[in-house]
Amino acid sequence: MNQETEEGLFQAVLTHAPVRCVLVRLTDAWQAARQHRSLPAAARDLLGEAMAATALMTSTLKFSGSLSLQAQTNGPLAWLLCQTDHRLSMRATIRWDSTRPANDEPGQLAITINPDDRPQQYQGLVRFSNQGLAADLEDYYQQSEQLPTRFWFAVNEQRAAGLLVQRLPHRTGDPDAWSRVQHLANTVSATELLDLAPHRLLHRLFHEEGVRMTPPRPLRFQCRCSREKVVDILQMLGRTEVEHVLHEQGEVAVTCEFCGQITALDAVDIAQLWTDFEPRLPGDTPDNVH
Numbered sequence: 032m033n034q035e036t037e038e039g040l041f042q043a044v045l046t047h048a049p050v051r052c053v054l055v056r057l058t059d060a061w062q063a064a065r066q067h068r069s070l071p072a073a074a075r076d077l078l079g080e081a082m083a084a085t086a087l088m089t090s091t092l093k094f095s096g097s098l099s100l101q102a103q104t105n106g107p108l109a110w111l112l113c114q115t116d117h118r119l120s121m122r123a124t125i126r127w128d129s130t131r132p133a134n135d136e137p138g139q140l141a142i143t144i145n146p147d148d149r150p151q152q153y154q155g156l157v158r159f160s161n162q163g164l165a166a167d168l169e170d171y172y173q174q175s176e177q178l179p180t181r182f183w184f185a186v187n188e189q190r191a192a193g194l195l196v197q198r199l200p201h202r203t204g205d206p207d208a209w210s211r212v213q214h215l216a217n218t219v220s221a222t223e224l225l226d227l228a229p230h231r232l233l234h235r236l237f238h239e240e241g242v243r244m245t246p247p248r249p250l251r252f253q254c255r256c257s258r259e260k261v262v263d264i265l266q267m268l269g270r271t272e273v274e275h276v277l278h279e280q281g282e283v284a285v286t287c288e289f290c291g292q293i294t295a296l297d298a299v300d301i302a303q304l305w306t307d308f309e310p311r312l313p314g315d316t317p318d319n320v321h
């Protein structure tokens with residue numbers, strides 16, 4: 032838990048209403064996802080919302096595994112992928128092409144759940160509309176006949192944040208509770224989501240319903256890419272192909288799909304790939320190396 036920036040997942044159970052309330056705030060993880068890219072505001076906001084959304088949605092899963100959100104459109108958003116596992120390790124990437132004209136044609140939004148202990152995955156598809164990610168995700172919960180769920184998001188350069196409220200099953204009692212909690216959640220401002228201490232915010236919004244906080248959970252951005260892995264890939268591709276790309280483009284650049292990090296190798300680096308490419312087993316001779 033990053034106490035200073037209050038990054039993490041904060042969950043409240045309401046004693047007077049059968050509703051789960053979860054707040055997520057991303058600071059370091061958000062910077063890790065976006066600092067390598069120059070994104071227009073619309074793309075930046077969408078990436079932040081998707082990261083907040085997958086953390087919130089993963090927090091409602093009852094098993095170990097991961098949840099991913101993918102979106103594609105014919106407009107500037109070419110591709111968006113965000114994945115979070117049950118430990119709240121997340122990675123995300125976005126391909127935004129400003130040369131593609133904006134249009135009202137809906138794209139596709141896919142939510143995929145991969146349980147660790149089962150071979151099959153579960154995928155739900157809804158349209159990715161221009162009404163915003165929160166509304167599309169609410170459609171997803173409605174169409175997949177899961178529990179009624181609402182989302183609010185806020186993103187700026189420093190932080191990404193989200194709020195989820197979800198009606199819990201099997202609880203009798205106050206029939207107005209769900210609409211009452213939605214009304215309270217609707218009063219949240221972007222400034223509150225981004226800047227107010229999470230416990231204070233959840234108490235401020237829902238104190239009338241009796242807030243009981245569960246321990247906050249840390250989250251982090253985790254990408255496994257490295258320059259060594261890029262070198263391995265290029266060496267496996269082979270000298271002829273890599274030198275062809277070098278000849279065509281003047282350098283060989285490999286972009287990590289998840290953290291957006293670009294590893295670029297110039298002619299000197301590429302020549303080094305093969306002078307450094309020693310046999311890895313003591314018994315290997317230079318004849319084994321191509």
Ligand SMILES: [Zn+2]
Pocket residue numbers: 254255256257287288289290291292
């Ligand atoms: Zn990476």
